Amino acid sequence: MSxxxxxxxxxxxxxxxxDILEDEGFSVRLAGNSEEAMAAIxxxxxxxxxxxxxxxxxxxxxxxxxxxxKRDNPDVPVVIISGHGNIEIAVAAIKQGAYDxxxxxxxxxxxxxxxxxxxxxxxxxxxxxxxxxxxxRAAQMIGDSAAFRAxxxxxxxVTKSNxxxxxxxxxxxxxxxxxxxxxxxxxxxxxxxxxxxxAAIAPERMEEVLFGxxxxxxxxxxxxxxxxxxxxxxxxxxxxxxxxxxxKILRVLVDQTFQRAGGGDKVRVDVRVISxxxxxxxxxxxxxxxxxxxxxxxxxVPVRVPSLExxxxxxxLLARHFIAEANGAQGxxxxxISDEAVALxxxxxxxxxxxxxxxxxxxxLILGDGAGPIEARELPQEPQPQAGDGxxxxxxxxxxxxxxxxxxxxxxxxxxxxxxxxxxxxxxxANFVGMxxxxxxxxxxxxxxxxxxxxxxxxxxxxxxxxxxxxxG
Numbered sequence: 055m056s057x058x059x060x061x062x063x064x065x066x067x068x069x070x071x072x073d074i075l076e077d078e079g080f081s082v083r084l085a086g087n088s089e090e091a092m093a094a095i096x097x098x099x100x101x102x103x104x105x106x107x108x109x110x111x112x113x114x115x116x117x118x119x120x121x122x123x124k125r126d127n128p129d130v131p132v133v134i135i136s137g138h139g140n141i142e143i144a145v146a147a148i149k150q151g152a153y154d155x156x157x158x159x160x161x162x163x164x165x166x167x168x169x170x171x172x173x174x175x176x177x178x179x180x181x182x183x184x185x186x187x188x189x190x191r192a193a194q195m196i197g198d199s200a201a202f203r204a205x206x207x208x209x210x211x212v213t214k215s216n217x218x219x220x221x222x223x224x225x226x227x228x229x230x231x232x233x234x235x236x237x238x239x240x241x242x243x244x245x246x247x248x249x250x251x252x253a254a255i256a257p258e259r260m261e262e263v264l265f266g267x268x269x270x271x272x273x274x275x276x277x278x279x280x281x282x283x284x285x286x287x288x289x290x291x292x293x294x295x296x297x298x299x300x301x302k303i304l305r306v307l308v309d310q311t312f313q314r315a316g317g318g319d320k321v322r323v324d325v326r327v328i329s330x331x332x333x334x335x336x337x338x339x340x341x342x343x344x345x346x347x348x349x350x351x352x353x354x355v356p357v358r359v360p361s362l363e364x365x366x367x368x369x370x371l372l373a374r375h376f377i378a379e380a381n382g383a384q385g386x387x388x389x390x391i392s393d394e395a396v397a398l399x400x401x402x403x404x405x406x407x408x409x410x411x412x413x414x415x416x417x418x419l420i421l422g423d424g425a426g427p428i429e430a431r432e433l434p435q436e437p438q439p440q441a442g443d444g445x446x447x448x449x450x451x452x453x454x455x456x457x458x459x460x461x462x463x464x465x466x467x468x469x470x471x472x473x474x475x476x477x478x479x480x481x482x483x484a485n486f487v488g489m490x491x492x493x494x495x496x497x498x499x500x501x502x503x504x505x506x507x508x509x510x511x512x513x514x515x516x517x518x519x520x521x522x523x524x525x526x527g
Contacts, residue, residue: 057081058169059100061091061119062135063110067158071104074162075169088114092122099127102173105152107136107143117150124151124274125321128283129179131172135160149273195228195235196375197368199477201360205232208357213239218307220352221330223359226409229330230290232359237286242326245285248278252289257296261315264299268317279312282325289329292352293338300345307351327352362404362411367477370396372408376415386419394430400475402433466501469494 058080062068065086072082083100085091087109094100103123107116114122120132134147137158144155153172156165195206212219213236221229230249237247255263266277279287289295295303306312307327311320329352338344362369373391381388404410418432455463469487476482484494 057083057100058102058104059083059085059091059094060104061085061088061109061116062104062106063087063108063112064106067106071165074166078166080169088112088119091119095123095127095130099130101130101176102169103130103132104169105132105134107134107147117146120147120150120152121274121319125319128276128280129176131176133165133168133172135165149270151274194375195231196372197365198371199365199367201365202368205357205359209236210239212236212355212357215355216241216326218326218352218354219328220354220356221328221359222356223330223332224361224407225332226407227359227361228408229359230288232357233286233288233328233330236328237288237326240286240326242285246282247286247288248282249288249290250278251291253291253294257299260296260299261302265302265312265314265321266317267315274314274317277314279306279323279325280321283323285325287325287327289327289352291331291333292329293331293333293335293344297343297345300348304345304348304351307348362407363474365477366400366475369399369411372411373399373415376412377419380416380419384416386416387422387425389419389422389425390427392427392429395428395433397475398430398433401471462501465497466503469498469501470503 058075060068060071060075060082062071063086068084068086072084075082083094085094089112091105092114095103105116105119109115116134116136120134123130123132128151131153132151134144134152134155135158136143136155147155153175154168156168195202195209197203197206209232219233219236221232223229234247237243250264252260262277264277264279266280267275269275302312306323310324311322313320335344335349335353339346339349362372370391373396377386377389377391380386399411406413414434418428422428422432469483472483472487473480476486480494481491484491487494489497
């Protein structure tokens, strides 16, 4: 896309323009009718198209070619020239997406100014798209837990194909980051990554936003699917897509074509689809809110993104990453995290998942009282964790128990919390609480906590999954 294609049925004019542009350092191609023009465009889209409106002995006129180019190659700027110019033709050309309209006979200096401006506008648009793609490639997957490594193994496999991917998991767990990771490492990495937030778009506007529209007043307005041409379209929370739109998206998935709202021509797109949901789509299908055929089309490769509570070992890594990110983007203090603060974060509940952790870190950095390490006292506390003088506040249930039962209840909950914190790893838990591993096993057994052994070993140490740790009885 670096040369200029000149389309004019008058040989003298197209050759004259070509010679002048070559003298100015441009590379040019020439076409005398619509067939030659379309063949040249299909062989290699030009950097700019100079197009005559009236083409003798041609199947298509200039406006028809303009519509086709803007449909299939919307980034190519088109300058219309005509010896029969009038206001109506000029307005029609601009509405169909032409960069400018010049009437014959034209001043060559004027034509050169328009060409340079058009190519500069096109260059800036490509740079803007490149910056957006760079943002997509910058999405980082952070973690080292077993659940995270399992996720990465699945994502690395799907990057090598063009298959549709369905990401499932609770809100805030990082499904869009996972989608961007797949895009950035796929063969479409140089193409756009376009997000469709199905929950945020009003149902009555969904089709217009996706497919674009054509009106006499404003001409062609491309939709998000056209913006995603050659890249990835990401349907975020696809369960919120209106039922009427679901059937049309199904058709796009089948033949990769659609019609704009108010338009008559079919628009061809080449996109890879990645979708996500935090709902049970099979339950949505049973309730009649989601099309089963669309589900099967989207769910070619299902990938589950774990919640933050399933990967508590990653909390320190994620927290430090968010601190560095906030420092670079907002100039917030670059602080360390104390061991006590890390321990507290690993025992907290995270219903908002990774998004909640990011927001928490940003709030602490904004409201913090210094540049030293983040301390546990700066983090939000559970309701009534301590009395004002540092005494532990007993819940009503524990306060009514005999000492022995209360001690056992505390030990049980404390040890379960630590085991979950360390992902079920008994050796690491024992080291943290200051007990021998065998003594911890005996203590857990006496408290009625059942641990299921998986027979696996890590550096000679036995590991037990958190899911296999529970209260007996």
